[in-house]
Amino acid sequence: MDRDDMQVVGRLDGVSKQFGSHRVLDGLSLDIRAGEVTALLGPNGAGKTTTVGLLTGRLSPDGGRVDLFGLDPSRPVARARMGVMLQSAGLPDVLTVRELVTLQSGYYRHPREVSETIALAGLEGLERRPAGKLSGGQQRRLLYALAICGRPDLLVLDEPTTGLDHEARRHLWSTVREEADGGAAVLLTTHYLEEADALADRIVVIAEGRIVADAAPAGIKASVGGSTIRCRTALSDPILSALPGVRSVGRSGAAATLLVADAAATARALLAADPSLAELTISAASLEEALANLSPSTRKAA
Ligand SMILES: Nc1ncnc2c1ncn2[C@@H]1O[C@H](COP(=O)(O)OP(=O)(O)OP(=O)(O)O)[C@@H](O)[C@H]1O
Numbered sequence: 001m002d003r004d005d006m007q008v009v010g011r012l013d014g015v016s017k018q019f020g021s022h023r024v025l026d027g028l029s030l031d032i033r034a035g036e037v038t039a040l041l042g043p044n045g046a047g048k049t050t051t052v053g054l055l056t057g058r059l060s061p062d063g064g065r066v067d068l069f070g071l072d073p074s075r076p077v078a079r080a081r082m083g084v085m086l087q088s089a090g091l092p093d094v095l096t097v098r099e100l101v102t103l104q105s106g107y108y109r110h111p112r113e114v115s116e117t118i119a120l121a122g123l124e125g126l127e128r129r130p131a132g133k134l135s136g137g138q139q140r141r142l143l144y145a146l147a148i149c150g151r152p153d154l155l156v157l158d159e160p161t162t163g164l165d166h167e168a169r170r171h172l173w174s175t176v177r178e179e180a181d182g183g184a185a186v187l188l189t190t191h192y193l194e195e196a197d198a199l200a201d202r203i204v205v206i207a208e209g210r211i212v213a214d215a216a217p218a219g220i221k222a223s224v225g226g227s228t229i230r231c232r233t234a235l236s237d238p239i240l241s242a243l244p245g246v247r248s249v250g251r252s253g254a255a256a257t258l259l260v261a262d263a264a265a266t267a268r269a270l271l272a273a274d275p276s277l278a279e280l281t282i283s284a285a286s287l288e289e290a291l292a293n294l295s296p297s298t299r300k301a302a
Contacts, residue, residue, distance in 0.1 A: 006033040009154050009185040010055050010073075015064035017050055017209075024050050026209040027064065032154065037176065037186040039200035041193070046206045048189040049087070052158050055187065056084050069153070080108065083152030085143045087159050093132025097123055100131060101145050108150030120175045121145035122168060136163050144172060148179065155179050157188040161195060173199050226285030227263035231256055231270065232278040243269045259285060
């Protein structure tokens, strides 16, 4: 199925949001589609949590329009189809894991079995423990359980794996993937490039309140035209920087690493300028390198 034909469950259309005189979002438009994991990536303060707040109806836009299942996100009928895991949420200390999952499941029309939710969240064996006596990582998993217990059509996860160990993170990734494969739309924010690369169908990069890239993980790398050239060279850093298409130069002794827009053009110029050039390799830039390239100054050049 063509991506555009996939069902849109949430839409931000030309949305602006300001806190005091600080404009956090500036004409941002974004569709969230069923069956797709969308990862919002961006530096601290870029506006990711604000975007989540607008889509989930916790915040209202100053300009533009937000739709959730075709309705205003503050409408209970729209919110009832959504599961949300925020970065922090006060859990009542004295209620147990099972009690909290049971209570939350009661808000939904077609919830999962409580034991299924507990297993999906990796909380087996902890059912009778009060929330106040869970570790930080276990509390995160409980928040995840509360987000998925209602079989949501839209699952919103704000930095879901922060504080989780490697195994818990992998487990959560696989259950998130299952939610999307089962038809749910998933929107998550993350600081982990590895997470976005491994889990997302689509990565939306926000910087300074605007979308600067929106593509599949491989497309993000391609959209900035990023390649990495490694070589041993006698050329100085200023000469390397002046070669065609070079965006940045890293150096360790004679070994140089160049992040470049057009690998073939740079490689030709390198070979012409340095007859002693050795150990030349060219590879696609990593996602991390590609994102570093999306800073406002380099973006203009890209
Ligand atoms: N209620 C608020 N009042 C004033 N400023 C706010 C408020 N909420 C967010 N901000 C500011 O808006 C900007 C964007 O915040 P937001 O939480 O959306 O960023 P983020 O991309 O989620 O960042 P992080 O990766 O650090 O979680 C920040 O500068 C933040 O300080």
